[in-house]
Amino acid sequence: MINHAFPDKFLENLATEPGFDKHSFVNAHESDTQITSVRLNPFKPSNIKTDSQVPWCPNGFYLNSRPSFTFDPLFHAGAYYVQEASSMFIHHILYSIRPDKADPIKVLDLCAAPGGKSTLLNSALEPTDLLVANEIIKTRVPVLTDNLNRWGTSNTIVTNNDPRDFAPLRNFFDIVLVDAPCSGSGMFRKDTEAMNEWSEANVELCHQRQERILADIYPAIAEDGYLIYSTCSYSHQENEDILDWLCQTFDMESIRMPISSDWGIVESESPMAKAWGYRFYPGKVMGEGLFAACLRKRENSGQSNYKNNSQQKLPAKEIDIVKTYINEPDDLYLLKVNDDWLGINREHKESLNTLHRHLYIKKSGVRIGKLAGRDLIPDHELALSLMINKDAVLSTELSKEQAIQYLRRDNIDIEIIGKGWSLMAYEGHALGWAKLLPNRINNYYPKEIRIFSQKQEY
Numbered sequence: 001m002i003n004h005a006f007p008d009k010f011l012e013n014l015a016t017e018p019g020f021d022k023h024s025f026v027n028a029h030e031s032d033t034q035i036t037s038v039r040l041n042p043f044k045p046s047n048i049k050t051d052s053q054v055p056w057c058p059n060g061f062y063l064n065s066r067p068s069f070t071f072d073p074l075f076h077a078g079a080y081y082v083q084e085a086s087s088m089f090i091h092h093i094l095y096s097i098r099p100d101k102a103d104p105i106k107v108l109d110l111c112a113a114p115g116g117k118s119t120l121l122n123s124a125l126e127p128t129d130l131l132v133a134n135e136i137i138k139t140r141v142p143v144l145t146d147n148l149n150r151w152g153t154s155n156t157i158v159t160n161n162d163p164r165d166f167a168p169l170r171n172f173f174d175i176v177l178v179d180a181p182c183s184g185s186g187m188f189r190k191d192t193e194a195m196n197e198w199s200e201a202n203v204e205l206c207h208q209r210q211e212r213i214l215a216d217i218y219p220a221i222a223e224d225g226y227l228i229y230s231t232c233s234y235s236h237q238e239n240e241d242i243l244d245w246l247c248q249t250f251d252m253e254s255i256r257m258p259i260s261s262d263w264g265i266v267e268s269e270s271p272m273a274k275a276w277g278y279r280f281y282p283g284k285v286m287g288e289g290l291f292a293a294c295l296r297k298r299e300n301s302g303q304s305n306y307k308n309n310s311q312q313k314l315p316a317k318e319i320d321i322v323k324t325y326i327n328e329p330d331d332l333y334l335l336k337v338n339d340d341w342l343g344i345n346r347e348h349k350e351s352l353n354t355l356h357r358h359l360y361i362k363k364s365g366v367r368i369g370k371l372a373g374r375d376l377i378p379d380h381e382l383a384l385s386l387m388i389n390k391d392a393v394l395s396t397e398l399s400k401e402q403a404i405q406y407l408r409r410d411n412i413d414i415e416i417i418g419k420g421w422s423l424m425a426y427e428g429h430a431l432g433w434a435k436l437l438p439n440r441i442n443n444y445y446p447k448e449i450r451i452f453s454q455k456q457e458y
């Protein structure tokens with residue numbers, strides 16, 4: 001049994017929230033039972049042993065026990081993302097507002113790092129849809145790009161901007177997710193330290209910041225486009241009050257989500273606008289605390305001029321070499337930034353040019369590599385991507401032990417077959433590159449993301 005000392009005012013305030021049941025909530029926080037869930041990557045099917053399905057997300061599964069993810073090569077290959085189950089409700093919202101995937105859309109995940117909800121959104125999108133994943137804090141951008149690189153798709157752009165920088169992009173996005181920074185009470189079970197930092201004053205500060213973020217991003221939502229708003233807080237001020245403020249300040253209508261009563265999710269209504277919100281309480285759901293809501297924008301914020309003719313002249317000979325490494329090269333727009341070749345789904349060429357004029361772009365589609373004469377020095381992103389033409393490169397299948405040696409950047413105990421660049425793969429999933437030489441292997445796994453732990457048993 002875990003002894004939780006909730007802040008004084010916290011339980012008192014929660015008692016007035018819709019659907020709150022103190023007994024089951026406190027029990028869930030005191031129980032030793034750990035809930036572990038993962039979301040599988042639909043683009044990288046694997047044989048991961050899972051238990052029951054998360055009811056609101058077809059790719060979400062609970063696990064019977066918590067394995068060491070660090071020592072699972074499939075985790076590093078991007079075959080799944082470890083994510084607590086309540087957050088996966090965003091899939092249900094996306095599916096509910098867009099069941100048929102008819103026309104291509106542009107989606108913005110405004111507060112994206114470390115990338116849990118970006119990989120979730122990306123899983124539900126087509127290559128012709130665009131996902132822009134933005135993170136304001138520079139030091140949090142690398143973990144976001146790493147997670148999206150592992151996911152492998154080439155329809156993603158990562159930016160590092162303040163929400164107010166999106167102001168010129170009027171009506172640009174069909175769906176905007178604001179997974180707002182919040183007071184974090186929904187994570188108390190996982191992060192008991194967060195309890196010490198909770199205060200009513202901080203809830204109020206978070207509320208003000210949430211309003212500011214939403215006001216800044218509102219013009220970038222298209223007319224009839226959707227805003228998905230979520231927090232991991234239970235506080236009314238950060239949830240239902242924000243919905244009221246949105247409906248009173250802007251022309252927005254609330255969208256009701258179909259939910260099944262046995263999911264344990266509590267539907268709430270904001271006091272003034274009667275906007276629907278969805279509350280997740282540990283004890284009622286198999287997951288952590290979450291609040292989520294969806295609204296549709298009914299007005300037009302005026303059009304910006306997106307015409308963009310910037311055209312790069314690229315050497316045809318180099319393009320021909322780069323194309324040999326790509327599965328469906330005609331589906332891609334290839335571009336060169338400094339010496340690096342990049343590829344993004346062809347449909348996103350104009351969007352990329354537009355975003356480039358206003359935002360700091362940290363990742364555009366997939367980095368393919370650099371050319372040295374007629375040879376490609378392949379990039380790590382290419383190894384993990386779905387676009388790679390596996391017939392054009394060598395691939396070396398590793399055992400689990402060898403895969404971990406590779407992910408640690410250690411020497412790999414293996415008989416060398418072949419010469420030159422080779423994918424290093426585990427159960428058919430690429431982990432990165434190595435160069436095979438006659439009597440040794442040069443390990444090119446990126447230093448920054450290697451396994452640091454020296455534990456010997458896994």
Ligand SMILES: C[S@@+](CC[C@H](N)C(=O)[O-])C[C@H]1O[C@@H](n2cnc3c(N)ncnc32)[C@H](O)[C@@H]1O
Binds near residue numbers: 110114136182
């Ligand atoms: C709840 S976390 C996002 C989690 C992420 N969506 C996921 O599912 O992995 C909130 C994010 O908002 C960012 N953030 C903090 N202050 C912000 C601000 N003023 N404007 C926009 N984003 C902010 C934080 O750096 C953090 O990455």
